[in-house]
Amino acid sequence: MIIGSFLLCYQHLFSPDEALPVQPGLFSEMVEVPLDIFNWGISSYPLTVENYLIFQNYEVLAPVAQEAKTYFFGAVIGLLVSLGIVLITTFKRYHFIGGMGLVIILLTLSGVNSLNIGSASSNFSLIILIIGFTIPGMIIHVFYEHISLLRRSLIILPIAWLTVVTLLFLSPVIKPALLFSENIGLTTLGIAAIFLLYVGHAVMGSFFLLLTKLNRGVGLKISWHLIVFTAVYLLLLLALYLHYTGSFSFPIIYPPLFPLVILAGCLGWFEVKAKLDQVPQPFDWAIIGKSLYWIGFGITAMAFWKASFTLNQPMQDFLDHWLLYTQIAMSLLFFFYLLANFLGFMNSGKPVDEVIFKPKYFAYIHMRIGSFIALLSLIVYADGVIAPQLSTSSTNFSADYYYATDRPLEARILFENSWIRYRHNSKAKVTTALLYQEENQLTLAKKQMEEAFEWDPSVAEVLLAANMAHKRNRYFDALFYLEKGLEMFPNNSYIKNNLALLYSKGNKGQQALELLNEENPYSPILANQIGLQVKHLLRIESLPAPGKDKIARINTLAYKNLMGDFTDFTMTAEARDAPLIQQAILRNQWTNQTTAPLAQDIALVDSLYSHEQQTALQQELRLTRVIRSYQAHQIGEALKYLNGLAIDFKGSAGYFHAMAAQVLIGEADIEKAANELEMAEMMGFRDFKPYHLPILYFGGKKDASFKVADKYELEFPEWIKAERDSSASSKPASAYFGHLAELNRATKADFIPSLEAMEEGPLKVIYTHEILFKKGHWLTTAEIDQLTSYLLSHEDLDSMYIHELAAIAGQQILKAPESPILQAYFQDDTPLASNPYFTPMVLMAAKEAPSTDQRYELLRNAAEFNKDAKLWLTMIQAARDLGLTGYVKTYMDELSQWVPPTKLQELMERED
Template sequence: MNKFAFWNEWEAPFQLTFKLIAGLLLATIASFLIIHWGGLSPFYYWKITGYLENLNFPIFSNHSAFIESTVSIDLPLIFQKVFGGSKSLPLGYTYAYLIVLYVSLVGCLSIATYLKKFWYYLAMGLWILLIMLSGIGKIGIFGLYDESPIILITLLFLPASYYFNSINEEVGLGWRFLIFLGLLAVTFGLIYLGSSYHEPLLFLARFSYLPAALICAIFILIIGHEIIYGILSLTTPYVKSSTNNTTHFILLSLVYLLNLMAVYLKHIGYLDWNIYYLNSFAAFTVSAILGIWGIKSREGRYGKTLPFYPYTGLLYLALAVITFATLAYQALHANDPFIESMQFLILYSHIGFGLMFFLYIIFNFINQLKQNLPVHQFAYVEDNFPYISARLAGMIVVAALFFRANYSSFYLSVAGYYNGLADLNLALGKTDAANYYYKESTAQSQLNHHANFQLAQAEKRPAHQLAYLKNATKKQPTPYVYASLGKAYENSSQFFDAIFTYQEGLRKFPKNWALQNNLALLYNKTNVADSAIYYLKNSTPGSWEQTIVNTNLKAVSAMHGLADDSDNKDLERFDLQSNALANRLVAADTSHLAFVTQPQSPVLNLFTYSYLKNLGLYCHQNKLLQYLQIIDRYENIPENSSFRKELDLIKALNLYQAGRVSAAIEIIYQIKEVEEEESGKWNTLLGKWSLEQGAPLQASKYLEAAREVYYPKASADLAQAYYQLGDQSLALFLLSKESLSNDSINPTQAAAWGKLFEAMQQNKASWKSYSFEREKQLLATAKQTTTNKRIYYEQLGIDNPYYEEGVIAAAKYFLEEEKNEELAYRILHQGISINEYSTPLIKAYIDHCLQTGLIDFAEDTLIKLYDILPKTEYEAYEMAFKTRKENAQAHLDHNW
């Protein structure tokens, strides 16, 4: 017979059943270990919070070779911090666990019907106990909340089990299982249809925590010595040629037991060596797998009650599946108190039963070991020290360790039970009930991570939130809680505590990307740029997390004027694109954009707003049109009202750059009306535009208003406006006054004022002029083309009133060629409304009004020339105007 793959000797149906259950067991083991060791519970997840920090970015500051005012705008940089969150897991996980648990229990019940009378009654008593612990009586079947549902369920299963055990023993195991499975389906149906609870099966799954925990404890105690037996099997092979069996067995067993003791001493705080400790769950997994051969080897002790083939073997697998499925389910929900309680019980069991079994072998078989005999073959046929006594002694050791820890395993398991109820209520939207159970959980285990983390998320009081988060870091911490605690400290302006928290988290979870990210941004806030760059560059998590790190790296680089060499993948993300544009703006990059992504939703968020703003600034800086092509879609959405002003400002800058000066100035006027506290900034911008457009008198009015509200260095622009007007003495007086006032405060700035003063004295001061290339090209095209003349002349007339020749030509075209007096009037009226000190435009407007019979309008406008023209020239024009007015009036009266 094959001693290892013994199941191959079984009948085909039992062999298949064994392999299927064994496969399920391996799946549950793998699931638990992967979730637990990999920290892969989906219960916790990373929450991202984005915020903007702004750089002061100059948009108009290079018109003069000397000192001038600067008009700046906020250049937004997107930063993203990470902290922990939790979520209710899909109901499918719970339903899958419920099915595995109860189908396995039904399998155990089916096998229990083969027991002899005493053991059968004992097994049925245990079944009734499990039903009572399962919480069926609490679910309110048919409105009953007492023992009635328990009695009902018991009456469903007990008669059938008694029938199989005592009346018709010929019924096969498969049929017994199917009948019990049918009764289970009836039970679930009664619960689902008759319970007063919403989602009653979810409550059943959570209430089933207690019977599942009891089965886990029984299984853990059963297999506590299996590794020692495995060492015995390994060191006492079947062949007699082996030597030193005694030494090998004792040495390996002692190494294993000493490792367990080291783990125990570490758990109770007596030992803190920087060494590798044996993992309790690794030992438990090995024990569970070895246990199937171990329980077969001691069939002689229980075989008369229930033979190994196939009943005990299948029963063992069913109990193992329940245990690991429960561990996996609780690990999936990050229920650390339960996991910790099982971990302690595993440790106690392996120490107690392992030690006693080791002594049992030594006392009974030392001579056979010395003779190199295969002791594992007859290890359960004791001589001096009865096996049952070894088991009782092992249980005493387990109890001693349990009491020594002040029942901590018990309290931890109760805390885990309350965590499950709290999670269930939270999933059902019952927040108050959930918080109540979380607090009950912390009452049983003050430092359990799960409950403290959940309470911290619900807590609004900062001090209490900090207390919960601190508690969550003390026993079974996760990187999520360190990230959340650091963020809480930052929100309370406790920056050093936040730094220490992130650093402590990184000591426990080295290279954790979220903690590195948050620590880097905290260093960035304190202007420690090299540390911020270091942590961001050393954080390489991959996937979507890497994009967040790269986004922050670009933001930090832009903020400190550093070269951006971070990854440019995932540029379709608006956060990454926005910061990439900011880097290019800071670096004065003049390259064209490879592509422009248009936000799908017209309602903007922080990221899409920042992207559009930076896109607009980049287009303005590099004379690109993409911003103007897409921005109108987002401007009139009510939800975007908080972003409207900034996006309108960027639109104005791009309109001006595109030659649509009238539309740009109109937007600035609208902004100025709303943002009165920043009138100095808007008047300075308008003044700079006017100077650039060659309208110094217009500029002086704006800049005088800016100087009155003490806009920085507005006097420098104002002096240059006076200089261009020909009033050099006033310009020099203003400069000397500013230079003297800055001499004692800022000698460097005083020197700059002095250089501008000297340049004006030597007639070397100049101001960058607008080229009017677009306007000149439009006029040339309008004159030459025979098609679409109207389009070209309309653009000439409306877009830029500072190009006087084009405005006058457009008005003349619409008046004379198209006979459209209204449009011609509107063009000229807009021109003098914006370029209000333009002599040619005012005269053209007056001429138009006289020509079209708007004599009063012409007369009202005449006074504007009084402040512009020299006195003699004005008087001559006024005399000519009176004559023309009389002629126009006579013509009007005649036609009337």
């Protein structure tokens, strides 16, 4: 009893949907956030990337076979029935015959013939079971009635269990123990029905016993207490009865009835003790009656547990209905019994409790007969629904067995038949639809859900119907199911959550957030709420704290990246995380800030890539690698990977070319950026902005700039009109941008005059910094000092960074620079050539290279992007040192394309 009650309470409180799990599934959407913003004075150019927003949509999963619990249930019921038979052997003659007859009837209900011993559904199994369970008890009762209970148990229990083992051994069916444990459920229901009938007036009886004991020698009018208590109790039972029969329901949440079973069972114990003292019993020892009572209580608790953990709704409804019928009928007649026999002196203070079951006027047996008549009336009023409940419970036992033994066709047929016979049967309907779906019979699966909505769908049926419609791209059908479901279950968080996500898909962000507007939302709701606020940019100023929830933190990272802020937490992808979660953490965290060494992060993303099979997810992982490389100032690597992505994923090539253009704009390589933008347009990129037009125009793609402006209805900036219209006045911004576009290939003779010709202002400061950053190796010490002093004259600049940048421009080796910006270009005090446009740093790294081969490779990689003449001449010299004569000629031919021959000759002589 204790075990059964504990399991029942635990099942209801902690795992009510274990057999038919409803769990949040993951899906993602992307939000564009700035990875970097480049301010070139005349315009800001954002480098945007996509961050993950993870949403959780509740889905109904396939039922989970409860094999372990079913085995345990079967073993416990078998043990309790065997113990009951031991106790029955102590009954007096006629009572023993009646008891054994009842045992045989209950064993007949066990469905043991389904073990198919001898032939299909033959009676051999039942005969063996009856012999093994009853014959030893009969022999003991007839010939050895004097032996103790312990000896009876040592004889009957082993034989009973040996009988079961023999049946299971002889059975040819799959998992016979599971089949036996399932089918014994009908026997359990029979015993539970008898016990519930027995304790039908336990609450009333124990209350009256308590009143009479408290009233001894006092003489209070306890009759009024009894009348009031009875009225309240019966009215509550009647309200539950009307609700369960569908006649009338109050607008409240009705509690489950299993606490009433536990209450009645515990209170019935006090009645049992009174009956043992007052009523003649068919046994000599009181311990027999007490033990039988606790065995019945235990089996009843196990029956309720079985209905709960298998979600066998017909079985649960049968137990609930029978409980209400017996409580109402027995309590009502017992109340009349008490009034008829004790009203005259129950208030006298006499020990009425000692004779409560002894009256002759309205005898207890007559009260029982009247209760049966009332019970039948209640059954008839409920249209005899307990009959289909009982038969459908048995069908579900078989369906669960076939499902657990991987025979979906048989299980589906039985579950479908079960729902047809009894409609309040959610698990059967959901399982039928899911099994049809597994068989790829989508039309029939859809029909199952339509039928469910014609009656009284459960939450699981609402969710499944909506999800199935959504997967068929029937948006409005899914919306209909969820909105109807919300009308029936207005406080159900699962339906609210899924409906909010569906509203979001229909661009109804405000309605979606209103559904999720809870004071203390739990994990999936909280994460979805943050995600929806970021996606629709609603209530963005009051984002809830993510707490420790991982998905909420992922969405918060996306929000912080969108706003350009750092988070006060960091995230690390773990092996136990789902692949989507791992990818989202890496993307969003690396967009915000990095925490681990580059080599470690690259190894992690490469490992995830090697295990990923879906092409789309592989693409996203490679793009995440680009972001990590960019954050480490590995500009060359990032651009190479973007080029590889454009080649491997033709469908997204336009996006990758556009992203490469954004990276190149950040390095002021206007020429290559223009080439990438032109290629992006050819490959399908359409998200052009007005600030792209100057890039195309000054990058040598004037015709393309006009074409893009006309095609996408874009306006050129005012400052560039002087270049297009001779009548317009000259704009300093136009001249500045032209100089900036030429700086990559310019020599000292080009950029110094350009700098001197510029007007004072922010544009000149930017251009001066770019000269120091990219062309510092062309300058003398005095010129570097002059440019440094000019930059330091502007107080808003970082003086430490300017001083250390000047030292690098002068080719002075720095050990552990203090500026965070420049620290990224050093590893273990060694300069890195990670940014090919940071020419002084590249040349420093080349000098520190341990071998000529490595120096040449480093310079060649930088020269793929950087057209600095001195860089190329240094690379050519390294090629000569390696004897790569053919490459030397090729490089010279390429260099002469942007450096005039006379100037090239002059530079070569200076280098020599």
